[in-house]
Amino acid sequence: MKERKLTPITPSSSLDLSTYLSGRSLLASEIPYPEEKLQKAEHVHVSPGLTKKANSWQCNRCGNSKQRLFGNFPCANCHQEEGCYYCRSCIMMGRVSSCTPLYQWAGPALEIVPASHLVWDGELSEGQQYASDEAVRAVETASELLVWAVCGAGKTEVLFQAIDKALQLGKRICIATPRTDVVLELAPRFKKVFPTISVAALYGGSEDRHLFAPLTISTTHQLFRFKDAFDVMVVDEVDAFPFSYDENLQWAVEKATKQIGTRIFLTATPSEKWQHECTQGKRPHVKIPARFHRHPLPLPTFKWTGNWEKQLRKGRIPAPIAKWVQQRKDSGKQALLFLPNIELMDQVLPLFEKLNPSIAAVHSEDPERKEKVVKMRRNEISLLLTTTILERGVTFPNIDVAVIGAEDDIFTEAALVQIAGRVGRSVDFPTGNITFFHFGRSRAMLRALFHIDLMNKTARKQGLIDE
Structure with a gap:
């Protein structure tokens, strides 16, 4: 992992250190203040970047204590015979080494004037x-x-x-x-x-x-x-x-x-x-246990597809999956289709393009990820293939969702509950279809179903849903 080059900061002797350092623990390279003055400044606490305990190191910035994630190098600052040790775990934030201290504010705490600032006229369920x-x-x-x-x-x-x-x-x-x-x-x-x-x-x-x-x-x-x-x-x-x-x-x-x-x-x-x-x-x-629109959470349907992976790698979409995709296309409803890994998704994309040309695929390494999500929100894409990168944090108002290979280890209980949670989020479209295509039910699938069903039962008991 390469060290990130920090943006150069012009040193300033007039910097208000109390504001800059309050609650922070920073390297000298992150503070626009001459380092020689920083070490002598009033109310500035200096602590070691790394601490050595017996024969092991600990990073005082990220907490890393795994010795394989420490390295050493010939250092022009400390000239230690054994070299200068540094933490590789957080090096993307600038190098913390055995001779680079961390600086904190130790003076009077900055005050936040007590006052109400909330401006919101919405209502809570x-x-x-x-x-x-x-x-x-x-x-x-x-x-x-x-x-x-x-x-x-x-x-x-x-x-x-x-x-x-x-x-x-x-x-x-x-x-x-x-x-x-x-x-x-x-x-x-x-x-x-x-x-x-x-x-x-x-x-x-x-x-x-x-x-x-x-x-x-x-x-x-x-x-x-x-x-x-x-x-x-x-x-x-x-x-x-x-x-x-x-x-x-x-x-x-x-x-x-x-x-x-x-x-x-x-x-x-x-x-x-x-x-x-x-x-x-x-x-x-x-x-x-219930959404604000007072409708129950859509329950997933389990659909056996046989050896779905073998069929896909031979260039055939299993019939139940093809039927599901075709039904969404015919009804004009957008759909998310989750797959267990990027390699398989890239391989099957051409197969699904034959069923629905209005298609895209997205994953964590996709540089156009954000643009594709925006297009999906604009209804410019009707079918989006995805990995678990979209299991949470995205909302599409009127959508059906399916998982191919729901029994795969990547689809944990939490992942499947989150994926199911993409459906029926909008007050205008509070229902939808969530299907788990599989070659054998996993414990995670069953726990996800139980989890969602239990939330619905709890919500009904508490009078939080209307049906």
Whole structure:
């Protein structure tokens, strides 16, 4: 992995270090201030970038302690005989080595003037309001809360009153999410409803990366640059890759949050461990089992297709899949078709083009990913082949969805629930078809079906859906 070249910053001796460094932990190369003065500046704390414990290293920025992710090189600064060690895990953010310190502000904390800033005239559903009240209580008591809300329940709106309560208490808030595109989607929404405060949007290359703001929307990776910064930490899509698999990102969230602070986690698909903790009463949580439009979640249909992979690789689309695609084309309804990997998707694209010329394929490495999603939203594409990259974070108002090879290991319970959650999100089109094509039912498929069905049953018991 190559080191990212940081944008050159012109040094300034007149920089307000309290604003620049408050809650941050930065390399000298990230601070527009002469390094020799920085080390002597009042209220600036200097700490080592790496710490050596016995015969092992730990990175104090990203938390990495895997020794295979450290390297060493002949260093012109420290001239150590054994070389200078550095962390490869976070080198894309600039090199942290055994001789490069991190700088933090240790002076008086910057104050956020307590005031209400929420400008929003929308209404919350009964389920949303209950979750909102619990989130407000978590802010008031500096406690932890999991908001377990079905796909399309309106989790963002649930946060508005809690964030406003935090601002009324003079607290600093961060909403962290694993993906840049979610930051870009959320930032304008929060700027609209909190128009009188600064809202920073942080991601790789962001122009807001040095802005001190009462409300910050950030990728979880950017939190490596913070320490004891936020009174309220909201983690959106807590189950999503890479956050759910990367202990360093989880460590970054903890490092960026003040020791006495609020932690709110949002997800439609908690891990099996978290679900068990909720059931056992060991994890504070609130459920929103229904969408705001009061219609039940569409249940997936299981459709056996035989050895679908063998047929596709021989250039034949299995009959049930071909029929499903043709029905969407005849009815003029858009469709998402999920496949387990990029290689197979590229191979079968020409086959599906024969069925429906208004087609495109998208995956994580596609440079035109965003443009294709926009075309889909404009109804310029009727059938979009995709990998799990679109399992969450996208909304198309009137769409049917199918999964080819739903039994594949890539389609976990969470992935299948999220994929099913693309259907029926709009108040104008609250229903739709979700089909799992398979060559044998997997445990994840059955758990996903049970998960969705249980949410519908819970919503009916609570009077949150109308049928």
